[in-house]
Amino acid sequence: MAGEVRQLDDRKLAVLRAIVQDYVGTEEPVGSKALVERHNLGVSPATVRNDMAALEEEGYIHQPHTSAGRIPTDKGYRLFVDKLAEIKPMTAPERRAIRHFLDGAVDLDDVVARTVRLLAQLTRQVAVVQYPSLSRSTVRHIELVALAPAKVMLVLITNTGRVEQRLVDCPGTVGETLLADLRARINVRAVGQRLPDVPGLLEELPAMVEQADRPTVTTVLATLFEALAEQNEERIMLAGTANLTRFGHDFPLTIQPVLEALEEQVVLLRLLGETADAGMTVRIGREIAYEGLNSTSVVSVGYGSGDESVAKLGVIGPTRMDYPGTMGAVRAVARYVGQILAES
Amino acid sequence: MAGEVRQLDDRKLAVLRAIVQDYVGTEEPVGSKALVERHNLGVSPATVRNDMAALEEEGYIHQPHTSAGRIPTDKGYRLFVDKLAEIKPMTAPERRAIRHFLDGAVDLDDVVARTVRLLAQLTRQVAVVQYPSLSRSTVRHIELVALAPAKVMLVLITNTGRVEQRLVDCPGTVGETLLADLRARINVRAVGQRLPDVPGLLEELPAMVEQADRPTVTTVLATLFEALAEQNEERIMLAGTANLTRFGHDFPLTIQPVLEALEEQVVLLRLLGETADAGMTVRIGREIAYEGLNSTSVVSVGYGSGDESVAKLGVIGPTRMDYPGTMGAVRAVARYVGQILAES
DNA sequence: TTTTGGCACTCGTGTGTTCAGAGTGCCAAG
DNA sequence: CTTGGCACTCTGAACACACGAGTGCCAAAA
Numbered sequence: 001m002a003g004e005v006r007q008l009d010d011r012k013l014a015v016l017r018a019i020v021q022d023y024v025g026t027e028e029p030v031g032s033k034a035l036v037e038r039h040n041l042g043v044s045p046a047t048v049r050n051d052m053a054a055l056e057e058e059g060y061i062h063q064p065h066t067s068a069g070r071i072p073t074d075k076g077y078r079l080f081v082d083k084l085a086e087i088k089p090m091t092a093p094e095r096r097a098i099r100h101f102l103d104g105a106v107d108l109d110d111v112v113a114r115t116v117r118l119l120a121q122l123t124r125q126v127a128v129v130q131y132p133s134l135s136r137s138t139v140r141h142i143e144l145v146a147l148a149p150a151k152v153m154l155v156l157i158t159n160t161g162r163v164e165q166r167l168v169d170c171p172g173t174v175g176e177t178l179l180a181d182l183r184a185r186i187n188v189r190a191v192g193q194r195l196p197d198v199p200g201l202l203e204e205l206p207a208m209v210e211q212a213d214r215p216t217v218t219t220v221l222a223t224l225f226e227a228l229a230e231q232n233e234e235r236i237m238l239a240g241t242a243n244l245t246r247f248g249h250d251f252p253l254t255i256q257p258v259l260e261a262l263e264e265q266v267v268l269l270r271l272l273g274e275t276a277d278a279g280m281t282v283r284i285g286r287e288i289a290y291e292g293l294n295s296t297s298v299v300s301v302g303y304g305s306g307d308e309s310v311a312k313l314g315v316i317g318p319t320r321m322d323y324p325g326t327m328g329a330v331r332a333v334a335r336y337v338g339q340i341l342a343e344s
Numbered sequence: 345m346a347g348e349v350r351q352l353d354d355r356k357l358a359v360l361r362a363i364v365q366d367y368v369g370t371e372e373p374v375g376s377k378a379l380v381e382r383h384n385l386g387v388s389p390a391t392v393r394n395d396m397a398a399l400e401e402e403g404y405i406h407q408p409h410t411s412a413g414r415i416p417t418d419k420g421y422r423l424f425v426d427k428l429a430e431i432k433p434m435t436a437p438e439r440r441a442i443r444h445f446l447d448g449a450v451d452l453d454d455v456v457a458r459t460v461r462l463l464a465q466l467t468r469q470v471a472v473v474q475y476p477s478l479s480r481s482t483v484r485h486i487e488l489v490a491l492a493p494a495k496v497m498l499v500l501i502t503n504t505g506r507v508e509q510r511l512v513d514c515p516g517t518v519g520e521t522l523l524a525d526l527r528a529r530i531n532v533r534a535v536g537q538r539l540p541d542v543p544g545l546l547e548e549l550p551a552m553v554e555q556a557d558r559p560t561v562t563t564v565l566a567t568l569f570e571a572l573a574e575q576n577e578e579r580i581m582l583a584g585t586a587n588l589t590r591f592g593h594d595f596p597l598t599i600q601p602v603l604e605a606l607e608e609q610v611v612l613l614r615l616l617g618e619t620a621d622a623g624m625t626v627r628i629g630r631e632i633a634y635e636g637l638n639s640t641s642v643v644s645v646g647y648g649s650g651d652e653s654v655a656k657l658g659v660i661g662p663t664r665m666d667y668p669g670t671m672g673a674v675r676a677v678a679r680y681v682g683q684i685l686a687e688s
Numbered sequence: 689t690t691t692t693g694g695c696a697c698t699c700g701t702g703t704g705t706t707c708a709g710a711g712t713g714c715c716a717a718g
Numbered sequence: 719c720t721t722g723g724c725a726c727t728c729t730g731a732a733c734a735c736a737c738g739a740g741t742g743c744c745a746a747a748a
Contacts, residue, residue, distance in 0.1 A: 031711050046721050067711050067728040143489050163509050242603035259586035375740050390692050411699040411740050
């Protein structure tokens with residue numbers, strides 16, 4: 001085959017870039033004449049028309065009706081994002097605003113709440129932030145408290161500031177000595193470890209205590225493991241749904257499936273879950289597995305306290321979105337949230 | 345004045361009722377002819393027209409344009425709700441479905457989540473459920489745990505299953521004896537009490553410990569009081585926003601302010617807060633204080649584990665909603681949630 | 689006094705027509 | 719390969735027009 005992807009010369013790429021930029025700006029199909037007027041391409045409309053024909057042939061753009069301008073296709077946006085666009089860095093005032101906005105947060109809930117609102121405001125789209133998930137974070141402290149002779153409260157504190165507690169009904173009375181011993185043994189092994197690794201590190205514990213205490217220890221550990229494994233606890237926060245009103249002109253049809261998708265935590269979690277661990281992920285239109293979101297694009301990225309990403313955040317908007325700007329905002333916000341988490 | 349509210353005779357009321365019912369069903373202005381056809385009023389269209397003129401005179405209905413049918417005004421809906429409508433009880437299968445749907449809940453979060461989804465589905469509108477609020481509930485247990493020499497974790501467990509925890513930085517080292525003493529004293533006084541009453545009951549505590557420990561005790565208590573008072577923690581859960589797409593035909597204009605309002609937890613909290621403690625509250629259109637919701641109606645009611653209402657839940661929909669049905673669903677769901685909470 | 693039928697009037701909606709403008713594709717010349 | 723010219727297509731706005739639903743009013747009937 002003479003090149004499965006026919007090579008597009010530079011000018012054609014420039015034309016595509018211009019089309020994307022103009023269409024994102026005006027929301028209207030863009031014609032050859034308007035193009036040469038707004039961008040100094042140094043060629044005539046006729047030339048641009050030829051290029052457009054080629055681009056359409058390759059599936060990067062298409063026209064709604066015969067006598068209309070061109071609109072980028074999903075494939076066109078894809079090429080734009082991959083090859084033609086630079087992530088737009090935030091301006092200094094914007095960075096200040098972000099910092100200022102996030103610095104006021106008092107606890108983890110507040111950090112997430114502020115982040116999601118900020119992101120929605122910055123991008124003027126729908127923002128989604130996943131709570132720092134247990135499975136990626138590490139143990140800061142594990143506490144055992146006797147509430148009654150055979151009742152123990154277990155508290156798990158993670159490095160992301162999350163606290164989980166469980167009540168444990170033990171098979172027999174639990175002495176304060178045993179509890180203190182257990183507490184010490186658990187913490188010395190678990191603190192600083194990633195949550196999924198903890199069970200493995202505590203396997204040997206039952207064997208280390210007196211025969212009589214084993215059932216108790218096993219019970220406590222079982223509850224702890226359960227708390228550690230609790231994947232259901234992956235929560236998500238949403239903001240900016242009002243921005244959906246700026247979606248398109250053909251309203252209810254476009255917006256309803258999106259609203260429905262946004263109500264399904266499961267869908268959103270999977271959406272964020274598919275984000276690459278490193279770098280930013282952009283999914284465009286049909287690339288999105290969930291059908292209801294087929295006319296949207298998702299820009300998402302991981303964030304975390306160290307270099308490690310502990311959760312994801314992102315933005316959902318129309319495929320016709322300002323990719324460079326959105327990507328810049330998403331990246332910047334993720335960074336700052338990471339810093340905030342690291343500090344606390 | 346010869347009666348500031350002119351008496352409307354029975355037939356006029358029947359006409360109003362018919363207008364409301366038809367308009368809710370068809371979403372289109374209803375004319376005199378259509379009315380006599382669908383409801384057997386036993387009079388001619390001309391008579392109905394006279395009644396309509398009277399109703400319009402009194403402000404219960406109005407016509408969008410000269411040659412159109414009539415639409416109920418907020419005042420008309422108000423009269424309908426107050427005098428003309430009976431709350432529609434749930435059918436047996438519906439009740440079974442509600443019960444079945446809510447019975448699977450595993451914890452408080454889950455109860456609220458299921459409730460709000462159920463309500464949205466049942467009414468096909470936007471549902472709002474407030475978490476059982478701290479201020480109405482009572483203390484089940486308060487726990488103090490030493491995490492470090494001068495660091496104490498405070499855990500507050502309420503009868504509604506809610507858990508709040510706080511880290512306390514103490515002015516000096518905290519001995520285990522002091523902590524145990526404090527824990528016992530606090531619990532003996534606070535357990536079973538309503539949250540707002542607790543501070544008053546613990547006032548005397550600092551005076552009961554040794555001089556040297558007073559700062560510590562004061563600090564711990566301050567944090568506890570803060571947690572108790574935390575009104576911000578009044579959380580809300582939302583579902584059914586996709587139902588907004590069935591709002592009206594003049595889309596973005598109607599829906600945007602509503603979406604914005606729904607994002608403001610504060611607005612929703614105030615909205616629910618204004619619900620009467622006993623009985624169901626229906627607010628219609630302009631009766632709602634918040635401007636963005638002026639073209640909606642809110643049906644809300646308190647729910648709780650005992651006779652006591654601990655929180656509110658409700659539904660937000662277009663003023664043109666099926667009031668009897670919505671009120672029936674809201675009442676039924678509130679009852680069942682109350683039962684579920686009482687059981688757990 | 690209330691109800692009813694009749695009638696003229698109003699006005700929104702849907703339909704068809706026209707027209708201008710934007711945009712294209714193609715072709716032949718530069 | 720680029721460009722200007724040209725014929726062609728198609729949308730959307732503007733306009734006219736007829737239809738029909740619905741009204742208000744009035745005089746007669748109950």
